[in-house]
Amino acid sequence: xxxxxxxxxxxxxxxxxxxxxxxxxxxxxxxxxxxxxxxxxxxxxxxxxxxxxxxxxxxxxxxxxxxxxxxxxxxxxxxxxxxxxxxxxxxxxxxxxxxxxxxxxxxxxxxxxxxxxxxxxxxxxxxxxxxxxxxxxxxxxxxxxxxxxxxxxxxxxxxxxxxxxxxxxxxxxxxxxxxxxxxxxxxxxxxxxxxxxxxxxxxxxxxxxxxxxxxxxxxxxxxxxxxxxxxxxxxx
Numbered sequence: 001x002x003x004x005x006x007x008x009x010x011x012x013x014x015x016x017x018x019x020x021x022x023x024x025x026x027x028x029x030x031x032x033x034x035x036x037x038x039x040x041x042x043x044x045x046x047x048x049x050x051x052x053x054x055x056x057x058x059x060x061x062x063x064x065x066x067x068x069x070x071x072x073x074x075x076x077x078x079x080x081x082x083x084x085x086x087x088x089x090x091x092x093x094x095x096x097x098x099x100x101x102x103x104x105x106x107x108x109x110x111x112x113x114x115x116x117x118x119x120x121x122x123x124x125x126x127x128x129x130x131x132x133x134x135x136x137x138x139x140x141x142x143x144x145x146x147x148x149x150x151x152x153x154x155x156x157x158x159x160x161x162x163x164x165x166x167x168x169x170x171x172x173x174x175x176x177x178x179x180x181x182x183x184x185x186x187x188x189x190x191x192x193x194x195x196x197x198x199x200x201x202x203x204x205x206x207x208x209x210x211x212x213x214x215x216x217x218x219x220x221x222x223x224x225x226x227x228x229x230x231x232x233x234x235x236x
Contacts, residue, residue: 001153002094003144004125006105011115013081020072028056042139044106044132045069070108078114083121091124104147106131106138127151 007013021040022032030036036055040048049062049069058065094101102125105112109130116122129147136143148154 001100001102001148001151003147004101004103006103006107006112006116008084010084010087010103010121011081011119012084013077013115016073016076016081020069023072024052024068025056028058030056042106043137045108046132047137073111077111078118081115083119087121091121095124100151100153101125102147102151103128104131104138104144105129109133 004010007017017040018032021036025032025036036052039051039055043051045066046062049065052058052065053060053062060068091101103112103116105128107130109132112128112130113122116125116128122128127150129150131138131143134143134146136146
C-alpha cells in the first residue's frame with residue numbers, strides 16, 4: 001500500500017502557509033523564523049495553534065488563532081492550488097498496477113477535500129485519513145502504523161519511499177541554505193533517516209548536499225521518471 005502526503009506532494013500548496021504565517025506574525029511584530037516553522041510545520045491545526053499562542057504570548061484563544069488562519073487561507077484550496085507536475089500520470093501508473101493508495105495528511109479536512117475534489121484526485125484513493133481526526137501528530141511514526149492498521153496492512157506493506165526521499169531532499173536543502181558543505185558535515189537525521197558525521201579533513205569527494213540529493217534520487221528512481229514530481233515539505 002502507498003501512503004501519500006497531500007500538501008507539497010500531491011498539490012502545490014507550498015506558498016500558502018508560508019504567506020499566512022508571515023502575515024500573521026508580522027501583524028504581531030514577530031519575524032518568521034526557522035524555530036517558528038519547525039513548531040508549526042507538519043502538525044495538526046490545534047497543535048500549531050497551541051505552539052503559536054505560546055511562541056507569540058498571545059491573548060487570543062487557540063480557536064481564534066485557527067479561525068484567523070482559515071480566513072487568511074481564503075479559497076486557495078478550493079480555487080487556486082494546482083496539482084503538482086507529474087502527479088496524475090504517476091497515480092495512473094500506480095492504479096494500473098493495482099496498488100492500494102491512501103492519503104494521510106495534517107491538512108484541514110475542508111481544505112483537503114476541496115482541493116482533491118476540484119483536481120479530480122479523490123477517486124484515486126481508497127481512503128483519506130486526517131491526523132486531526134485521528135488525534136495524532138504526523139511527526140509521530142505511530143501515526144503511520146495506526147493508518148496502516150486501519151487499512152488492514154502491516155507497516156512493512158507500506159512503502160515509505162516518498163517520506164524518505166523528502167527527508168533526504170529536505171536535508172540537502174537545509175545544508176545548502178546553511179552552507180553546510182563548508183562545515184564538513186555529513187550528519188543529519190529526519191525520523192529514521194540518518195547520515196553519519198565525517199571526521200578528518202575534507203576531500204575532493206562529493207559534498208554532503210550532493211550525497212543527500214543523490215540518495216533521494218536513488219530512492220525515487222524505481223517510481224518516477226525524470227519529469228515526475230518533487231517533494232517539498234510544508235504544513236500538512
